[in-house]
Ligand code: ADP
């Protein structure tokens with residue numbers, strides 16, 4: 046079964062200068078457990094695609110399905126991480142990671158939430174930083190924490206929108222290794238948005254290249270050594 050299925054999606058933004066077509070008859074399927082990267086130049090519609098999958102926006106035409114069910118609004122079963130992690134400064138790192146559990150599993154005992162968050166934080170190398178505030182951590186560490194927050198509630202799909210884009214090259218490659226470690230532990234279905242082809246080849250099983258204005262999926266390739 047496909048966790049994510051995008052069928053013939055066409056979308057234009059309405060702007061003061063008239064409609065701005067962004068996606069043109071785009072179709073894309075991500076099988077359960079796969080790691081798919083969507084690569085394309087800045088402005089080609091990658092973030093638009095993530096908003097459609099997360100149910101934050103409705104396409105003009107076509108449909109988006111999550112586990113065969115049409116997406117009609119925002120879903121808590123989608124985990125997201127962005128280029129600039131938005132962590133709450135008045136909460137500790139641990140309590141930032143726990144946040145999605147408070148929303149989707151309000152009855153889960155606090156000690157279970159804490160155990161789950163601690164386990165993930167240890168996995169990404171943040172053991173000992175649980176009680177720090179976000180501003181006390183480096184950019185790379187904040188991104189590690191935001192990855193934990195994105196998967197703490199075991200979302201159906203994890204959407205990563207340029208999560209490593211703002212990091213220096215060394216930190217970025219560390220984070221790639223962290224991503225591998227997380228996936229060995231929990232093989233969640235992942236969609237990575239990036240303009241870095243090297244990053245997509247390092248992380249994904251399958252790479253889809255978006256191009257054209259408006260954009261459509263031009264080609265897809267299985268990554269040698271990937272699991273797709
Ligand atoms: P990418 O993530 O690939 O950089 P986006 O999906 O953010 O691309 O944007 C695609 C195009 O749509 C760009 O030209 C962008 O300026 C435009 N765009 C994005 N969001 C909006 C919006 N809310 N209103 C109008 N135009 C938008």
Ligand code: ADP
Nearest residue numbers: 058060065087088089090091092093128206207
């Ligand atoms: P990214 O590609 O990282 O999402 P953008 O600069 O494309 O960043 O967009 C940042 C925000 O600005 C988004 O919320 C997007 O919807 C909005 N946006 C982008 N381009 C436009 C535009 N031409 N008109 C209105 N809003 C826009």
